[in-house]
Amino acid sequence: MPFKKIISNFKKRFKTLLNYMGGAIILLLETIFWSFIPPFRRRQLFDQMYKIGVNSLPIVFLIAFFTGMVLALQSAYQMQRINAQMYIASLVALSMTRELGPVLTALVVAGRVGAAITAEVGTMKVTEQIDALETLATNPVKYLVVPRFLALIFMLPLLTVYADFVGMLGGYIVGVFKLHIGSNMYMNMTTSPLDLKDLYTGLLKSVIFAVIIAIISCYEGFRTSGGAEGVGRSTTLSVVTSFVLIIAADCLFTALFYFIGR
Amino acid sequence: MIDAINLHKSFSGNKVLKGLNLTIETGVTEVVIGRSGCGKSVLLKNIIGILKPESGQVVIDGQDVTKLSGKDLKALRMQFGMLFQGSALFDSLTVTENVGFNLIEHTDMDKQTILKRVKEALSLVGLYGIEDLMPSELSGGMKKRVGLARAICMHPKIVLYDEPTTGLDPIMADAVNDLIMTLHKKLGVTSIIVTHDMVSAYKIASKIAMLYDGKIIAEGSPDEIKNTTDPVVKQFITGAAKGPITQKENFNRNILTEGA
Numbered sequence: 075m076p077f078k079k080i081i082s083n084f085k086k087r088f089k090t091l092l093n094y095m096g097g098a099i100i101l102l103l104e105t106i107f108w109s110f111i112p113p114f115r116r117r118q119l120f121d122q123m124y125k126i127g128v129n130s131l132p133i134v135f136l137i138a139f140f141t142g143m144v145l146a147l148q149s150a151y152q153m154q155r156i157n158a159q160m161y162i163a164s165l166v167a168l169s170m171t172r173e174l175g176p177v178l179t180a181l182v183v184a185g186r187v188g189a190a191i192t193a194e195v196g197t198m199k200v201t202e203q204i205d206a207l208e209t210l211a212t213n214p215v216k217y218l219v220v221p222r223f224l225a226l227i228f229m230l231p232l233l234t235v236y237a238d239f240v241g242m243l244g245g246y247i248v249g250v251f252k253l254h255i256g257s258n259m260y261m262n263m264t265t266s267p268l269d270l271k272d273l274y275t276g277l278l279k280s281v282i283f284a285v286i287i288a289i290i291s292c293y294e295g296f297r298t299s300g301g302a303e304g305v306g307r308s309t310t311l312s313v314v315t316s317f318v319l320i321i322a323a324d325c326l327f328t329a330l331f332y333f334i335g336r
Numbered sequence: 337m338i339d340a341i342n343l344h345k346s347f348s349g350n351k352v353l354k355g356l357n358l359t360i361e362t363g364v365t366e367v368v369i370g371r372s373g374c375g376k377s378v379l380l381k382n383i384i385g386i387l388k389p390e391s392g393q394v395v396i397d398g399q400d401v402t403k404l405s406g407k408d409l410k411a412l413r414m415q416f417g418m419l420f421q422g423s424a425l426f427d428s429l430t431v432t433e434n435v436g437f438n439l440i441e442h443t444d445m446d447k448q449t450i451l452k453r454v455k456e457a458l459s460l461v462g463l464y465g466i467e468d469l470m471p472s473e474l475s476g477g478m479k480k481r482v483g484l485a486r487a488i489c490m491h492p493k494i495v496l497y498d499e500p501t502t503g504l505d506p507i508m509a510d511a512v513n514d515l516i517m518t519l520h521k522k523l524g525v526t527s528i529i530v531t532h533d534m535v536s537a538y539k540i541a542s543k544i545a546m547l548y549d550g551k552i553i554a555e556g557s558p559d560e561i562k563n564t565t566d567p568v569v570k571q572f573i574t575g576a577a578k579g580p581i582t583q584k585e586n587f588n589r590n591i592l593t594e595g596a
Contacts, residue, residue: 105587183458198426201422202420202421202422202424203424203425203426205381205386205420205424205429206418206420206424206425206426207426208384208386208413209386209413209416209417209418210437210438210441210486211386211410211413211414211438211441211442212437212441212442
């Protein structure tokens, strides 16, 4: 019976999904637990912060800068019709801090850093380096996941703030040099509608995104099996899963803040 | 003494160990032979507690490994050294950081003492002046020896070897055999070696056990194994393509294909 087959197939998939979620949540709890257990690996944490944060600066700059410019140009198209160009600055500032800054940065970092983490951990898994860690009486979660997790939680919000400013700079350049809004006027219209709340809701989101990227990319790494092909597969899965979860979490939290904020 | 009692382990429905029993006395060199994929590495990983069996026990000096966790498991692992098939060196760390991993992570020794201990372990495996190299700069044989140095750096009581000679040329393989024997003599450790290299098995073993179909089907001194009358063991040690092992596999395969 095809209907029965559909049901059993659905059950199987649902079970796999539950399994995956359970595994990821257990990894998250273990990571939080081990984050508070000494010894703290400061050197590894700084290494990861450098790799994740500092090395992401150029690409985050490019993405945020262009996005800021595009935002200004696209809104100019609308605003010019109703002769309200000066609101372009506010629009760019608000969209960057509340939405595009956190989300774009998270997506860029998921693609750049998340993929690298999965590939590294996955390779360690298939070459038995994870097993070797255990035989050397070292917990792989403590040794591998905790520094990456903490580094992402520190660096992603910082990168987000940076992206917010770079985005506004992009908007400023278009606004002042192309649309001929006065420089002072532009800056005024950027800062006046901005509330501290706009900034910290964005930052709160970016912390959530950091957790998603760290846990999914490490979890996919640990699940890897089957040599080089397996590493490729789990890296793809890790990036795709992170992307979907980031957007879903963004939707959820934006809705939440919207209803709370009223 | 290491006692594996009635171990069962399966991977996604595929039964690998089916009630395995094996006793290894302290201080002996026990070689476990068997075909690739028959569960030899799984047995080793169960002994050291990386994998947990579905049922059964692994008792090491009165402690049941399958029930240990946290600090006890950590303490137990400090008594072990393990050499992996592909060496499993951490490729982001230097040779010194690899060999001295345990000392760096789990003791408060200062750098000088650690370096001394690392050099000592490396000289035991016949390597000098490679302390600052990365694993990617080493040849396969050197990686194996660095892996071995890492396994013995903490002066373990039990050393596990997962196919120590696989992938090495015959001369290097024999050098590794000699190394295992020297270490055994010098450090007085209990060694468990998993291999399908019979030359190596005859040379280093004080006892050989054959793993087949998830169980130990024969155990004895190298001479006893050499002169066995068991047709399964005989096929394996002589390396014949035809015999009871392959017959059974073909039979199983035929059943599977007919069933599908």
